[in-house]
Amino acid sequence: MNPIEHIRRHQEELTTWRRDFHAHPETGFEEVRTSALVAERLESWGIEVHRGIGRTGLVGVLRAGNGDRAVGLRADMDALDMPEANGFAHRSTIPGKMHGCGHDGHTTMLLGAARYLAETRNFNGTVHFIFQPAEEGQGGARAMVEEGLFHRFPCNAVYGMHNRPGMPVGQYGIRAGAMMAGCAFFDLVIQGRGGHGARPESTVDPVVCGAAIVSAYQSIIGRNVAPNDTGVVSVTGFSAGTAYNVIPDQVSLRGTVRAFRTETMALIERRMRALATSIAEGFGAEARLDFREVTVPVVNGAEQTAIIADAAAAMVGEAAVDRNRIPAMGSEDFSYMMAEVPGAYILVGNGEGEAGGCEVHNPHYDFNDAAIPYGAGLLAAVVERELAPMKS
Numbered sequence: 001m002n003p004i005e006h007i008r009r010h011q012e013e014l015t016t017w018r019r020d021f022h023a024h025p026e027t028g029f030e031e032v033r034t035s036a037l038v039a040e041r042l043e044s045w046g047i048e049v050h051r052g053i054g055r056t057g058l059v060g061v062l063r064a065g066n067g068d069r070a071v072g073l074r075a076d077m078d079a080l081d082m083p084e085a086n087g088f089a090h091r092s093t094i095p096g097k098m099h100g101c102g103h104d105g106h107t108t109m110l111l112g113a114a115r116y117l118a119e120t121r122n123f124n125g126t127v128h129f130i131f132q133p134a135e136e137g138q139g140g141a142r143a144m145v146e147e148g149l150f151h152r153f154p155c156n157a158v159y160g161m162h163n164r165p166g167m168p169v170g171q172y173g174i175r176a177g178a179m180m181a182g183c184a185f186f187d188l189v190i191q192g193r194g195g196h197g198a199r200p201e202s203t204v205d206p207v208v209c210g211a212a213i214v215s216a217y218q219s220i221i222g223r224n225v226a227p228n229d230t231g232v233v234s235v236t237g238f239s240a241g242t243a244y245n246v247i248p249d250q251v252s253l254r255g256t257v258r259a260f261r262t263e264t265m266a267l268i269e270r271r272m273r274a275l276a277t278s279i280a281e282g283f284g285a286e287a288r289l290d291f292r293e294v295t296v297p298v299v300n301g302a303e304q305t306a307i308i309a310d311a312a313a314a315m316v317g318e319a320a321v322d323r324n325r326i327p328a329m330g331s332e333d334f335s336y337m338m339a340e341v342p343g344a345y346i347l348v349g350n351g352e353g354e355a356g357g358c359e360v361h362n363p364h365y366d367f368n369d370a371a372i373p374y375g376a377g378l379l380a381a382v383v384e385r386e387l388a389p390m391k392s
């Protein structure tokens with residue numbers, strides 16, 4: 001029996017766990033209840049648990065046979081700071097917090113894989129179950145890596161996944177190479193000299209200067225990044241002024257940058273700095289840019305991509321596996337683990353869902369429980385491939 005079919009026998013119980021996580025969302029580095037439940041379940045199946053890696057992160061270790069290879073499987077556990085608009089019974093019980101990205105489902109999928117592997121032990125080597133905190137922009141993966149994740153739990157390969165609304169349940173999407181963009185956030189402060197709105201000649205107007213910088217930034221992707229490469233520069237905030245007749249002293253802008261290559265991200269940063277500094281200077285103002293890396297790009301290893309895609313195709317058929325998925329401009333901090341250990345990150349179809357098939361980070365989103373066996377079964381199947389028992 002393939003792992004998907006095997007795990008589907010536990011569908012009812014897995015659904016109960018998933019909905020319980022959904023009802024009790026915990027945001028970055030506060031996943032205390034969630035990680036305690038995870039640890040308790042892993043231990044009940046005889047899996048060794050190491051807590052407190054990256055604060056609320058934890059690692060489960062399962063060995064079979066005498067093989068010296070190890071595979072890491074990773075799921076994220078955190079929820080979002082957003083109110084839930086759903087009315088179903090398992091809606092969030094915590095005001096202002098919601099599992100709006102399906103990490104409740106990812107946690108459940110990895111638990112499903114762990115139980116299956118602990119029961120069947122049809123592999124030779126070590127599996128590290130990595131339950132990560134704070135994926136949503138707070139650096140949970142990086143925190144685990146910096147606290148020695150792969151020194152304490154060395155892995156030959158690491159695998160992760162994310163649910164994808166709109167892709168039918170039972171289908172997968174992946175590509176070798178860049179799969180998701182790297183992300184940076186920036187803040188830009190333009191210091192002018194305020195004054196009366198009717199007497200601009202006595203001021204240095206930071207609003208006009210800021211508008212010129214916003215426009216100039218749109219030239220970076222069009223004129224500096226090569227057309228066959230790509231990136232995004234979005235100014236998402238522009239705050240200035242408090243009165244109709246006052247030219248403000250200062251303008252604050254903020255936004256996000258995405259790119260699939262670290263070199264491209266560095267090029268964009270250089271151009272943003274140069275444009276801000278020299279445009280401000282031209283206006284007689286001063287610009288200060290704070291540019292911060294949030295995640296590096298997700299780059300799938302060719303070998304690991306083939307292994308996980310083959311594992312999926314063996315269970316659901318080649319037609320249900322898109323091996324040439326278009327790269328996404330979204331980002332994912334699993335990239336910090338993949339920067340240490342070769343790996344692959346795959347999208348798992350989440351279908352339309354009960355709530356009407358909306359996107360992640362939407363207040364009406366809900367993870368689709370029917371997808372649990374597909375995520376769990378695939379992670380288990382990857383282990384059976386990576387750590388295939390020797391034929392005697």
Ligand SMILES: [Zn+2]
Binds near residue numbers: 101
């Ligand atoms: Zn998210």
Ligand SMILES: [Zn+2]
Binds near residue numbers: 101103
């Ligand atoms: Zn997510």
